[in-house]
Amino acid sequence: MSEAPEVELWFEFGSVYSYLAVMRIEREARKFNVSVRWKPFLLGAVFQAIGLKSNPITEHKEKRDYSLRDIARQCSKYGLQWVEPITFPRPGLLPLRVALAGADEPWIGKFCRAVMELNYGTHEDINDPERLSTLMESLDLPASSLLEQARDEKTKARLREQTELAYRKGLFGAPSILVGSELFWGNDRLEDALSYAVNPEKM
Amino acid sequence: MSEAPEVELWFEFGSVYSYLAVMRIEREARKFNVSVRWKPFLLGAVFQAIGLKSNPITEHKEKRDYSLRDIARQCSKYGLQWVEPITFPRPGLLPLRVALAGADEPWIGKFCRAVMELNYGTHEDINDPERLSTLMESLDLPASSLLEQARDEKTKARLREQTELAYRKGLFGAPSILVGSELFWGNDRLEDALSYAVNPEKM
Numbered sequence: 001m002s003e004a005p006e007v008e009l010w011f012e013f014g015s016v017y018s019y020l021a022v023m024r025i026e027r028e029a030r031k032f033n034v035s036v037r038w039k040p041f042l043l044g045a046v047f048q049a050i051g052l053k054s055n056p057i058t059e060h061k062e063k064r065d066y067s068l069r070d071i072a073r074q075c076s077k078y079g080l081q082w083v084e085p086i087t088f089p090r091p092g093l094l095p096l097r098v099a100l101a102g103a104d105e106p107w108i109g110k111f112c113r114a115v116m117e118l119n120y121g122t123h124e125d126i127n128d129p130e131r132l133s134t135l136m137e138s139l140d141l142p143a144s145s146l147l148e149q150a151r152d153e154k155t156k157a158r159l160r161e162q163t164e165l166a167y168r169k170g171l172f173g174a175p176s177i178l179v180g181s182e183l184f185w186g187n188d189r190l191e192d193a194l195s196y197a198v199n200p201e202k203m
Numbered sequence: 204m205s206e207a208p209e210v211e212l213w214f215e216f217g218s219v220y221s222y223l224a225v226m227r228i229e230r231e232a233r234k235f236n237v238s239v240r241w242k243p244f245l246l247g248a249v250f251q252a253i254g255l256k257s258n259p260i261t262e263h264k265e266k267r268d269y270s271l272r273d274i275a276r277q278c279s280k281y282g283l284q285w286v287e288p289i290t291f292p293r294p295g296l297l298p299l300r301v302a303l304a305g306a307d308e309p310w311i312g313k314f315c316r317a318v319m320e321l322n323y324g325t326h327e328d329i330n331d332p333e334r335l336s337t338l339m340e341s342l343d344l345p346a347s348s349l350l351e352q353a354r355d356e357k358t359k360a361r362l363r364e365q366t367e368l369a370y371r372k373g374l375f376g377a378p379s380i381l382v383g384s385e386l387f388w389g390n391d392r393l394e395d396a397l398s399y400a401v402n403p404e405k406m
Contacts (some may be wrong), residue, residue: 003340005398012333060375061254062253062373065373066373066375073395073399076405077395170269185269188389203279
């Protein structure tokens with residue numbers, strides 16, 4: 001077993017804290033010599049399955065206000081762009097399906113970062129097929145073929161299956177990082193998860 | 204204004220994540236040359252005021268299971284003792300009133316750490332007046348006089364007032380760190396709060 005240890009990043013574009021982890025994970029993982037598997041899933045469906053009536057981040061005014069301030073500060077700390085969304089959280093189903101179709105491709109990290117930057121950094125509509133096509137073309141990706149895959153019923157079904165899997169694995173929020181069956185919740189646990197992947201005995 | 208910058212630690216003994224911050228804050232604050240003011244408050248009353256029906260940490264099974272695992276890992280990371288509580292969360296009203304009475308005393312940090320270690324490290328009943336007396340005596344504190352103050356109606360009223368103040372300041376969880384009116388929620392934001400206290404422009 002000489003393979004590099006691996007972590008799974010479970011995320012969704014509508015999740016602001018996923019923004020932080022998506023932007024950071026590949027750079028941080030390289031420091032630990034850990035590889036990343038990208039696992040898009042439908043966070044809202046997991047909330048429903050758990051029995052939550054609303055997004056925990058917006059369930060009351062105090063937490064919503066705080067979260068927006070916290071995210072702004074975290075983006076500043078990590079050197080990330082941040083424009084406060086008009087709709088919060090902001091859904092992104094179409095790019096999530098593209099991410100599922102391309103989850104094992106070498107460009108997946110680059111694609112996810114570009115979608116996140118568009119969503120939270122410059123505040124554009126990531127669900128707009130034309131805007132998403134332009135973005136994919138700018139990354140030298142086969143835009144029309146990927147959009148076709150994203151809209152394929154098989155992809156839609158696979159995203160639902162992956163979401164059910166997230167729930168069965170005990171996920172209840174995003175981003176979540178899985179190292180085997182060990183769950184780390186939130187961008188704040190990214191370094192802990194990578195450290196655990198390298199040396200599980202230490203924790 | 205040559206005084207050291209200051210942060211307020213809003214906490215309660217029944218909050219497991221407060222355990223982490225209470226144990227760490229004075230050591231971390233020294234690195235930043237920041238002073239700490241201790242602000243005990245009634246977390247459950249704030250949850251009620253916000254309209255939460257249950258403790259967010261135990262509102263569903265998935266999060267409860269995760270939180271216990273997460274706390275165990277965090278304690279391991281910080282080198283803190285951890286015994287999984289039988290009752291979770293575990294209330295601690297009597298020592299909270301002592302903490303309020305002694306909030307500005309030089310021994311407050313030492314007292315709070317000792318109570319937390321008893322609660323989560325060795326799993327003893329921190330609400331038992333005799334056990335609490337023994338603890339205070341071991342710290343060379345005037346146990347009977349402090350218990351008397353803790354039970355005084357004025358102290359009880361002050362704790363309720365401080366709790367109302369927490370709510371008015373926008374707090375919705377514990378630990379919370381306030382730097383002026385800037386709120387940082389959770390042990391995970393301790394270093395950010397201290398950094399902000401020293402240099403608000405950076406964030």
